[in-house]
Amino acid sequence: MLELPAYARSLGITVCGEEAGMPLLTVEFGPTVEGRPQHFHGGATAGLLETAGYAALHAALKASGRDPQLKPINIxxxxxxxxxxxPSFAIGRITRLGRRNANVAVEAWQDDRARPIATAVMNILMV
Structure with missing residues (x-):
């Protein structure tokens, strides 16, 4: 089972499934993620996206027997x-996995996956 970082756990992010070998993450709406009344805070949404991106990369690296230290280049x-x-959901997709760099695309949605609430592109250095 994937161990999420403390920041993700503090937001209430959990792994709720798997799709094509990539972890599917979710977070329930509540006071820890609320910004303006009855809406997710942008930082909480970004935290969900970032966590899903790193979770996807960890899954891909584990599957290939690699365990490098990850350093963000750009998100x-x-x-x-x-x-x-x-509830909001997010999943990452590896677009490039090289020796030293990885590129990950992430999307978050609520009721309809075809209508994302946010997306992210992550470029990560692996050392």
Whole structure:
């Protein structure tokens, strides 16, 4: 089972499944993630995306027998719609896994996966 970092656990992020070998993460709406009334805080949404991206990369690296230290190069978050007062989900997809660099695309949604509330692109250095 994937061990999430303390920050993710403090937000209430959990692993709720797996899809194509990648962990599917979720977070329930509540006071720890609320920004303006009845809406997710942008930082909580970004935290969910970042956690899902690293979880996907860890899963891919573990499957290939690798365990490097990960260092973020760049993380770009695109907010597409306000997260409302219901559960949010996120999953990462590895777009490139090289020897020293990895690129991960992540999306978060609520009711309809075809209508994401936010996406992210992560570039990560592996040392």
């Amino acid at each position: 770009t978050v695109q907010y597409l719609a306000a997260g409302k007062s219901r």
